[in-house]
Amino acid sequence: MEHYPQEGFSANVRIRLEVEGRTIPLAETGSIPRKAGMGYAVPCEPQEIPVGTAATLIVHIDDRELRWGVVLEHGAVPFDERFRYRIKEYPSQPSLFQVSQ
Numbered sequence: 001m002e003h004y005p006q007e008g009f010s011a012n013v014r015i016r017l018e019v020e021g022r023t024i025p026l027a028e029t030g031s032i033p034r035k036a037g038m039g040y041a042v043p044c045e046p047q048e049i050p051v052g053t054a055a056t057l058i059v060h061i062d063d064r065e066l067r068w069g070v071v072l073e074h075g076a077v078p079f080d081e082r083f084r085y086r087i088k089e090y091p092s093q094p095s096l097f098q099v100s101q
Helices: none
Strands: 013-019 022-028 053-061 064-072 086-089
Antiparallel strands (some): 013 053, 053 064
16 A cells, blocks of 8 residues: 655654653654754753763654664753764664555
C-alpha cells in the first residue's frame, strides 16, 4: 500500500531524548522548527547532561518511530538554550516514507 501526502494533513510528531535512564521531551507537533534540527535539539525544560554522554534520539511521526544513537560530545547545561549531538547510529528504517511491500 502506498501513502501520498494529503492536502490539509497534519502529522502527530513527538521528539524525545532517552539519556541516563531519563526521557527528555524535545518537541511536539507545531514546535519542531525551533526545537530540533540536524545536530542540535532544544529540551522543553533545562537539562544538565555530562560531556560525552551517549543517548537515543527518538522521533515519533503518527504511529511510526525512528531511533538514532547519539553522543552529546559537549553535554548540556541548564543555562544553554540548546545542545549539540553527533549521530553514532542511524535508524534501521532509512525513511518514514518508505513504502512496505
